[in-house]
Amino acid sequence: MPGGPGYTQTKAIVSIFKLHTVCQEAQCPNIGECWGHGTATFMLMGEVCTRNCQFCAVAHGHVAILDPDEPRRVAEAALKMELSHVVVTSVNRDDLADGGAAHFAATVRALKQLKPDCTVEVLTPDFQGDEEAVAAVARAPIEIYNHNTETVPRLYKRVRPGAKYERSLRVLQKAKEVRSDLKTKTGLMLGLGETYAELLSVFGDLRAVDCDILTLGQYLRPSKEQLPVERYVHPDEFAALRQEALALGFRHVEAGPLVRSSYHAWKHVS
Numbered sequence: 079m080p081g082g083p084g085y086t087q088t089k090a091i092v093s094i095f096k097l098h099t100v101c102q103e104a105q106c107p108n109i110g111e112c113w114g115h116g117t118a119t120f121m122l123m124g125e126v127c128t129r130n131c132q133f134c135a136v137a138h139g140h141v142a143i144l145d146p147d148e149p150r151r152v153a154e155a156a157l158k159m160e161l162s163h164v165v166v167t168s169v170n171r172d173d174l175a176d177g178g179a180a181h182f183a184a185t186v187r188a189l190k191q192l193k194p195d196c197t198v199e200v201l202t203p204d205f206q207g208d209e210e211a212v213a214a215v216a217r218a219p220i221e222i223y224n225h226n227t228e229t230v231p232r233l234y235k236r237v238r239p240g241a242k243y244e245r246s247l248r249v250l251q252k253a254k255e256v257r258s259d260l261k262t263k264t265g266l267m268l269g270l271g272e273t274y275a276e277l278l279s280v281f282g283d284l285r286a287v288d289c290d291i292l293t294l295g296q297y298l299r300p301s302k303e304q305l306p307v308e309r310y311v312h313p314d315e316f317a318a319l320r321q322e323a324l325a326l327g328f329r330h331v332e333a334g335p336l337v338r339s340s341y342h343a344w345k346h347v348s
Contacts, residue, residue: 091158097151098125119165119201119340120152122185123178127169129240133228133267135300141173149185153192164189165340167201167224170240177203179211186218197221199263201339207245209252216256222291223253224263226339227284230276237270237305251287261329263291265339268316270297271308281323290329294319295337311335 098121124142127134156164166185171178179202186198199222205211216223231243250262264284266277284292294316299307313335320333 091155094155097121097148097155119167120155120185122148122152122166122168122181123171124169128172129170131228131238131240132305133237133270133297135304136169141169141171144171144174144178144181149181149188152185153188156189156196157193161193161196163197163199164193165199165201165224167339168203170203172206172240176211176214177205177208179205179208179214182215183218186215186220190219199224199340201226202249204241204245204249207242207248209248212249212252213256216253216260220260222261222263223250224265224291224339225249225253226265227280228265228267229270230266230272230280232276233270233272247283247287250284250289254288261290262288263293263339264289265293265295265337267297268294268311268319269307269309270305274315274319277319278322281326281328285326285328292323292328292331292333293337293339294323294331294333296335 123144125137126141127136127138128141130138152164152166166182166189168178168182182200182202186200189196189198198218198220200215200218200220201224202212202215204225225246227243227246228241229237234241234243246264250264253260254262266280268277281292296311297305297307299305316333316335316337320331323331323333
């Protein structure tokens with residue numbers, strides 16, 4: 079069970095600044111470890127998503143009005159937590175003209191203004207394929223642009239209704255086109271029915287769009303409302319997949335049962 083002074087302090091800061099974290103909303107299994115180290119992944123634009131992905135525990139339905147003061151509060155919380163690497167994600171906001179891209183950029187600018195020495199990683203939605211929205215975030219002073227591919231193409235309709243595999247690849251490609259110095263990153267969940275060969279094919283597609291960083295983790299069913307686990311992947315298979323990915327040229331690969339997009343994210347910057 080999560081606990082300890084680091085966890086308690088992180089929880090208090092998140093509460094004081096009235097922020098949401100993907101750690102809480104997505105029921106991340108690493109919340110005790112990460113919050114114990116004083117790190118958290120801030121989730122922008124409310125706690126309700128406009129999509130209903132079948133693997134995700136984040137609530138969906140009527141979304142909140144965008145809070146223009148949220149970027150400042152995120153920056154102040156990061157300063158209070160003394161973060162050297164800040165990860166910012168969001169719910170899907172398909173109701174907004176730009177999908178929330180300007181809000182992402184405003185948050186990054188607020189972070190850099192208040193804490194210029196920190197590095198910033200964004201984990202964005204696909205913005206419904208709006209390439210200008212992707213570019214607006216990529217032009218912000220970030221170090222890592224993360225967009226999760228989540229699963230193999232064959233499973234998209236079941237796992238990610240509303241998303242498209244080719245669109246996700248294009249998000250990563252566009253971010254790199256806007257800034258060639260930008261590190262791009264993506265994550266995949268294992269145990270949803272994918273095959274080893276399908277995973278290797280996705281690795282190849284990701285390298286074809288020059289993706290730098292890959293995370294591989296076990297899908298764990300948050301509740302009975304989400305998809306069941308088809309298979310628990312042995313740690314040795316994660317290790318083998320990591321070696322396969324590194325051989326293809328990924329700069330960094332984090333692979334293991336409890337690995338999530340933001341797990342040990344500060345290691346991915348160098």
